[in-house]
Amino acid sequence: xxxxxxxxxxxxxxxxxxxxxxxxxxxxxxxxxxxxxxxxxxxxxxxxxxxxxxxxxxxxxxxxxxxxxxxxxxxxxxxxxxxxxxxxxxxxxxxxxxxxxxxxxxxxxxxxxxxxxxxxxxxxxxxxxxxxxxxxxxxxxxxxxxxxxxxxxxxxxxxxxxxxxxxxxxxxxxxxxxxxxxxxxxxxxxxxxxxxxxxxxxxxxxxxxxxxxxxxxxxxxxxxxxxxxxxxxxxxxxxxxxxxxxxxxxxxxxxxxxxxxxxxxxxxxxxxxxxxxxxxxxxxxxxxxxxxxxxxxxxxxxxxxxxxxxxxxxxxx
Numbered sequence: 001x002x003x004x005x006x007x008x009x010x011x012x013x014x015x016x017x018x019x020x021x022x023x024x025x026x027x028x029x030x031x032x033x034x035x036x037x038x039x040x041x042x043x044x045x046x047x048x049x050x051x052x053x054x055x056x057x058x059x060x061x062x063x064x065x066x067x068x069x070x071x072x073x074x075x076x077x078x079x080x081x082x083x084x085x086x087x088x089x090x091x092x093x094x095x096x097x098x099x100x101x102x103x104x105x106x107x108x109x110x111x112x113x114x115x116x117x118x119x120x121x122x123x124x125x126x127x128x129x130x131x132x133x134x135x136x137x138x139x140x141x142x143x144x145x146x147x148x149x150x151x152x153x154x155x156x157x158x159x160x161x162x163x164x165x166x167x168x169x170x171x172x173x174x175x176x177x178x179x180x181x182x183x184x185x186x187x188x189x190x191x192x193x194x195x196x197x198x199x200x201x202x203x204x205x206x207x208x209x210x211x212x213x214x215x216x217x218x219x220x221x222x223x224x225x226x227x228x229x230x231x232x233x234x235x236x237x238x239x240x241x242x243x244x245x246x247x248x249x250x251x252x253x254x255x256x257x258x259x260x261x262x263x264x265x266x267x268x269x270x271x272x273x274x275x276x277x278x279x280x281x282x283x284x285x286x287x288x289x290x291x292x293x294x295x296x297x298x299x300x301x302x303x304x305x306x307x308x309x310x311x312x313x314x315x316x317x
Contacts, residue, residue, distance in 0.1 A: 037286075044283040049299045051276035058269040065262060066252040069121045070237035071245050072266065077117070077230040079270025080277075084223035096220040098209060105205035106221065109198055110228020116194035117233050122187035135188035140293035142196040147290055150200060155290070198225075199289035206285055218285035222278045 062072055087093040098106055123135075144160065147153045202221060209216040216224075241248075253259045284292045 041283065041286045044279060044286065045295050048276060048279045048283055048295075051272060051279055052299055055269065055272035055276045058265070058272050062262075062265050062269050065256060066248060066266070068241050068245055068248050070233075070240045072269070073117055073121055073273075074230065074233050074237040075266055076270035076273040077226055077233060079267055080226045080274030081223075081230050083271065083274055084220075084226060088223075093220065093223075094217075096216050096224055098205075098216055098224070102205045102209040102216060105201050105208055106224050107228065108201045109205060109221070110225045111232060112194045112198040112201060113225050114229035114232025116191050116198060117229055118236055119187045119191035119194060121236075123184055123191065135185060136192060136195075137297045138189070139192045139196055139296055140290060142192050143199060143290050143293040146196050146200055147288075196289075196293065199284060199292055202281065202284055203289050218281040219278050222274075222281040226274060226277075 059072070059076075063069060066072065084093070088095045144155060147155075202225070205221060206216065206218065252262055256262050280292070283295065287295075
């Protein structure tokens with residue numbers, strides 16, 4: 001996605017430039033156009049789509065047996081945090097190093113990611129998977145809006161016009177989807193805001209680390225963000241489900257005939273949650289946040305189809 005600045009000066013997110021020092025915004029807006037680069041970006045998006053479908057199926061299969069959405073998502077973040085910490089401990093991945101600007105932005109990304117997870121839990125407590133993902137397809141609109149407000153980036157008119165069908169789809173879904181509630185709609189829109197900010201601040205953090213001479217990889221940035229998001233979500237899970245979690249777990253184990261299978265499925269869902277988001281960060285490292293958001297909208301098609309296929313959800317569009 002190409003962009004032109006609405007005002008003089010570098011694009012910023014929260015006061016941090018979205019382009020490295022000494023690089024013009026025009027040059028920064030041009031992604032490498034080689035066939036190899038395009039193939040790499042496409043592979044990231046396709047892998048992200050596929051892994052997200054796997055995660056949603058795995059997550060739903062756990063929630064069907066253990067409906068503790070706050071606890072389940074917290075455990076999933078814990079699994080991801082332990083996984084990346086192990087990689088750092090064994091030196092299988094370099095320990096991340098962040099300068100002051102990148103560290104400040106990483107904290108903002110972690111907050112946005114954590115609060116986005118909170119909103120997501122509220123969605124899935126009361127809505128069918130297809131409805132939630134249709135509403136969340138509005139992320140490109142907010143990403144474009146925040147790019148204009150925070151980064152002073154104004155896109156060509158065709159870019160904004162291409163988002164109109166997304167708005168129409170959301171409105172149609174709200175009018176006809178049987179599981180629609182205003183609470184779920186509000187939670188879905190809140191997640192749109194937080195995830196749009198997550199993408200913008202993540203991209204800024206990647207570029208800020210380059211500017212400070214301590215480049216952090218997309219994978220490591222997501223590892224740091226996962227740990228921060230865990231700290232955000234855990235108190236919510238404790239308050240919302242702390243008292244009923246032991247009883248719900250015991251009942252689920254009795255239905256399953258043992259704790260091993262359920263525990264393993266929960267760990268697997270946490271692994272898929274981490275991996276699919278890490279691949280998303282790899283995609284983001286190669287494209288503009290609005291491009292990622294548009295890709296995220298296309299991803300919803302795969303999610304809705306898998307939900308209908310595996311869980312027999314009826315979509316009334």
